[in-house]
Amino acid sequence: MAHTARGNFGTADRLHSAAIHLLRRLRREDAATGLAPARLSALSVLVFGGPMNLTSLAAAEQVQAPTMTKVVQALEAEALVRREAVAGDKRGTRLVATSRGRRIMEEGRRRRVKRLAAELEALPAAERAVLEKAAAILERISAGRPR
Amino acid sequence: MAHTARGNFGTADRLHSAAIHLLRRLRREDAATGLAPARLSALSVLVFGGPMNLTSLAAAEQVQAPTMTKVVQALEAEALVRREAVAGDKRGTRLVATSRGRRIMEEGRRRRVKRLAAELEALPAAERAVLEKAAAILERISAGRPR
DNA sequence: TCTATTTAGTTAGCCTTACTAAGTAGTTTA
DNA sequence: TAAACTACTTAGTAAGGCTAACTAAATAGA
Numbered sequence: 001m002a003h004t005a006r007g008n009f010g011t012a013d014r015l016h017s018a019a020i021h022l023l024r025r026l027r028r029e030d031a032a033t034g035l036a037p038a039r040l041s042a043l044s045v046l047v048f049g050g051p052m053n054l055t056s057l058a059a060a061e062q063v064q065a066p067t068m069t070k071v072v073q074a075l076e077a078e079a080l081v082r083r084e085a086v087a088g089d090k091r092g093t094r095l096v097a098t099s100r101g102r103r104i105m106e107e108g109r110r111r112r113v114k115r116l117a118a119e120l121e122a123l124p125a126a127e128r129a130v131l132e133k134a135a136a137i138l139e140r141i142s143a144g145r146p147r
Numbered sequence: 148m149a150h151t152a153r154g155n156f157g158t159a160d161r162l163h164s165a166a167i168h169l170l171r172r173l174r175r176e177d178a179a180t181g182l183a184p185a186r187l188s189a190l191s192v193l194v195f196g197g198p199m200n201l202t203s204l205a206a207a208e209q210v211q212a213p214t215m216t217k218v219v220q221a222l223e224a225e226a227l228v229r230r231e232a233v234a235g236d237k238r239g240t241r242l243v244a245t246s247r248g249r250r251i252m253e254e255g256r257r258r259r260v261k262r263l264a265a266e267l268e269a270l271p272a273a274e275r276a277v278l279e280k281a282a283a284i285l286e287r288i289s290a291g292r293p294r
Numbered sequence: 295t296c297t298a299t300t301t302a303g304t305t306a307g308c309c310t311t312a313c314t315a316a317g318t319a320g321t322t323t324a
Numbered sequence: 325t326a327a328a329c330t331a332c333t334t335a336g337t338a339a340g341g342c343t344a345a346c347t348a349a350a351t352a353g354a
Contacts, residue, residue: 008264008267008268008275009260009261009264010279011264011267011275011278011279011282012260012261012263012264012266012267013256013260014279014282014283014286015169015263015278015279015281015282016169016173016256016259016260016263017282017286018281018282018285018286018289019166019169019170019285020170021285021286021289022162022163022166022285022288022289023166023167023170024209025289026163027209028209036312036338036339036340037312037339037340038339038340038341039339039340053302053303054302054303055301055302055303062171062174062175063340063341063342064341064342064343065302065303065304066303066304066305066306066341066342066343067340067341067342068303069303069304069305070339070340070341071339071340074339089301089302089349089350090348090349090350091301091302091303091348091349091350092301092302092303092349093302093303109160109163112163113156113159113160113163114156114159116159116162116163117155117156117158117159119159119288120155120158120159121155123284123288127284128155128158130277130280130281130284131158131162131281131284131285132157132158132161132162133277133281134162134165134277134278134280134281135158135161135162135164135165136161137270137274137277137278138165138166138168138169138278139161139164139165139168141169141266141270142165142168142169142172183309183310183311183341184310184311184341185310185311185312186310186311200331200332201331201332202330202331202332210311210312210313211312211313211314212331212332212333213312213313213314213332213333213334213335214311214312214313215332216332216333216334217310217311217312217333218310218311221310236320236321236330236331237319237320237321238319238320238321238330238331238332239320239330239331239332240331240332
């Protein structure tokens, strides 16, 4: 029991470090998008999560609404996002990635993924299989604890 | 061959998403440290990577030296980091986490890890074992491609 | 119905964190 | 010993975070 708990802490700790180091490395590919980090991240939520209002986008990004107002204004100015009226509620806006926004986002993601894929290429098949399974498990956990 | 490459892209993509979602969730624990993100991150490098000079710390954090100057000044003002002279080179400083800095950092990491460990608790042992192996593989890749 | 509350978003003002350019001071090299 | 390089700081700007306070619209309640 104590043993199990200790084991989980060790695994959690290593997983935590591994995720930090992995993303820190891949993040360097983002400079090529020409977009600042917060804008890139917000855009990715719109591209991969679909259109949503400003409040939801702020929640997804774990920032306050005024912060997201500015980020969205910048994305609009670059024609990466547009606003649409919400039928039946004149307060809200529906934020939609433009085709230009989707293209830039997808190219950015491709760069990150390409780099990681190249790293995986060097691994034995059995290890790649372990990583594949791990990704599936982690996504299942995340899906169960949204936000 | 085409198949292998495609498989790696898929795995890379899922791993990438999994890491993003995992860290996004855990990051929320950091508010409890009372430290701004850049400061917390720089401090963690000093605590877990040991004393180093400002240039190395900036490189580890992927920022320019002037950025790190300000972060370190803030950490010094809060008595989380202190500077020591470098023997034989009067230009450099050796940055060392204070005991207060170490304590705050370790508590913060404990909070993150505790949360993740609790999530792992719900998994079957076989899945925890997969995650453990995955963490080890990823850390090995990172170690081979430092920074 | 009409008033009160809640919800969606913006504006204003502040701090933090990033950058580049340019400077100081110390060290190394030709 | 002059030139080049290294370590770091200062100055100025932009981006991205916050809270407080606001407008406007929708909803709930008396």
